[in-house]
Amino acid sequence: MSGGLIDSPGSEFRDGFQNLISRPSSSYVGQISVPIRKTVKQKTNTTFSNIRTRPLNPHAFDFVINEPKKCETNSPFLVILISTTHKEFDARQAIRETWGDESTFNDIGIVTLFLLGRNTDAVLNQMVEQESQIFHDIIVEDFIDSYHNLTLKTLMGMRWVATYCTKAKYIMKTDSDIFVNMDNLVYKLLKPTTKPRRRYFTGYVINGGPIRDMRSKWYMPRDLYPDSKYPPFCSGTGYVFSADVAELIYKTSLHTRLLHLEDVYVGLCLRKLGIHPFQNSGFNHWKMAYSLCRYRRVITVHQISPEEMHRVWNDMSSKKHLRC
Numbered sequence: 001m002s003g004g005l006i007d008s009p010g011s012e013f014r015d016g017f018q019n020l021i022s023r024p025s026s027s028y029v030g031q032i033s034v035p036i037r038k039t040v041k042q043k044t045n046t047t048f049s050n051i052r053t054r055p056l057n058p059h060a061f062d063f064v065i066n067e068p069k070k071c072e073t074n075s076p077f078l079v080i081l082i083s084t085t086h087k088e089f090d091a092r093q094a095i096r097e098t099w100g101d102e103s104t105f106n107d108i109g110i111v112t113l114f115l116l117g118r119n120t121d122a123v124l125n126q127m128v129e130q131e132s133q134i135f136h137d138i139i140v141e142d143f144i145d146s147y148h149n150l151t152l153k154t155l156m157g158m159r160w161v162a163t164y165c166t167k168a169k170y171i172m173k174t175d176s177d178i179f180v181n182m183d184n185l186v187y188k189l190l191k192p193t194t195k196p197r198r199r200y201f202t203g204y205v206i207n208g209g210p211i212r213d214m215r216s217k218w219y220m221p222r223d224l225y226p227d228s229k230y231p232p233f234c235s236g237t238g239y240v241f242s243a244d245v246a247e248l249i250y251k252t253s254l255h256t257r258l259l260h261l262e263d264v265y266v267g268l269c270l271r272k273l274g275i276h277p278f279q280n281s282g283f284n285h286w287k288m289a290y291s292l293c294r295y296r297r298v299i300t301v302h303q304i305s306p307e308e309m310h311r312v313w314n315d316m317s318s319k320k321h322l323r324c
Helices: 011-022 048-053 089-097 122-135 147-164 182-190 244-253 262-273 292-296 306-318
Strands: 063-065 078-083 110-118 138-144 170-175 201-206 233-242
Touching: 063 122, 078 147, 078 182, 089 110, 089 122, 089 306, 110 147, 122 138, 138 147, 147 170, 147 244, 147 262, 182 233, 233 244, 233 262, 244 262, 292 306
Parallel strands: 078 110, 078 170, 110 138
Antiparallel strands: 063 138, 170 233, 201 233
């Protein structure tokens, strides 16, 4: 595998944008949670029956950047959906050049896509549009990109799979600061030579309840979620599911009250569907000090910088012959 970003195919693009990325913008807003929605004209003859059937959470957003033909020529074994933000170009480029490189597994077919909303800074939106024209691996809908809209971002990915990639076998949802051990994911967990599973969902399963402290990043108001326990859910840092589940979750979400905690919300949809997530200790949702043997045993590792991504990937790729 190639080394750092200096000699990468995307380096000229990255360097050209570096000044723009680092330039402060007075219009940038980091955590706006109000999505841009199209106004829906109300019918005057509304009856009780169609009040009940109208979607509780209509995903009324348009794709502003899309790759509808990504699965047209082949049926990928695995689609990787990576939640990212506009300024994380280096992280996206590191993933493209390491574990997310679609050409690494030519025999089975892998599609890598980065998920984004719209930024309040027009310059950042323009940069992402140009990045998309070069790499063709970005999808964007017209909701505001923020921490509180992470659920919308994941639902966008589910919608995309259900619409444009219906013959895929498996889907992985992860984040741009995650290192993925692709050999373990593909050959040990998913096993391309075996019959694809259905209604399958796995990751690091969490059994917890809502945090009521308003100072917490994961604060959940009682009026939004009154119960004292969440259904089992997989950490949003990385989970894997069979492709049929993408459409099931997306359709279920239309009638499930939106929560800003993305992984919890997916767990709520799974409970409605009667799908129980499987615990897999290979999915780590924390930072783990690097050692070749330790990283060979896992599927995901959290909080990995672009520089670390390259270093780990190059080390693991060049030392396959070493035994632990």
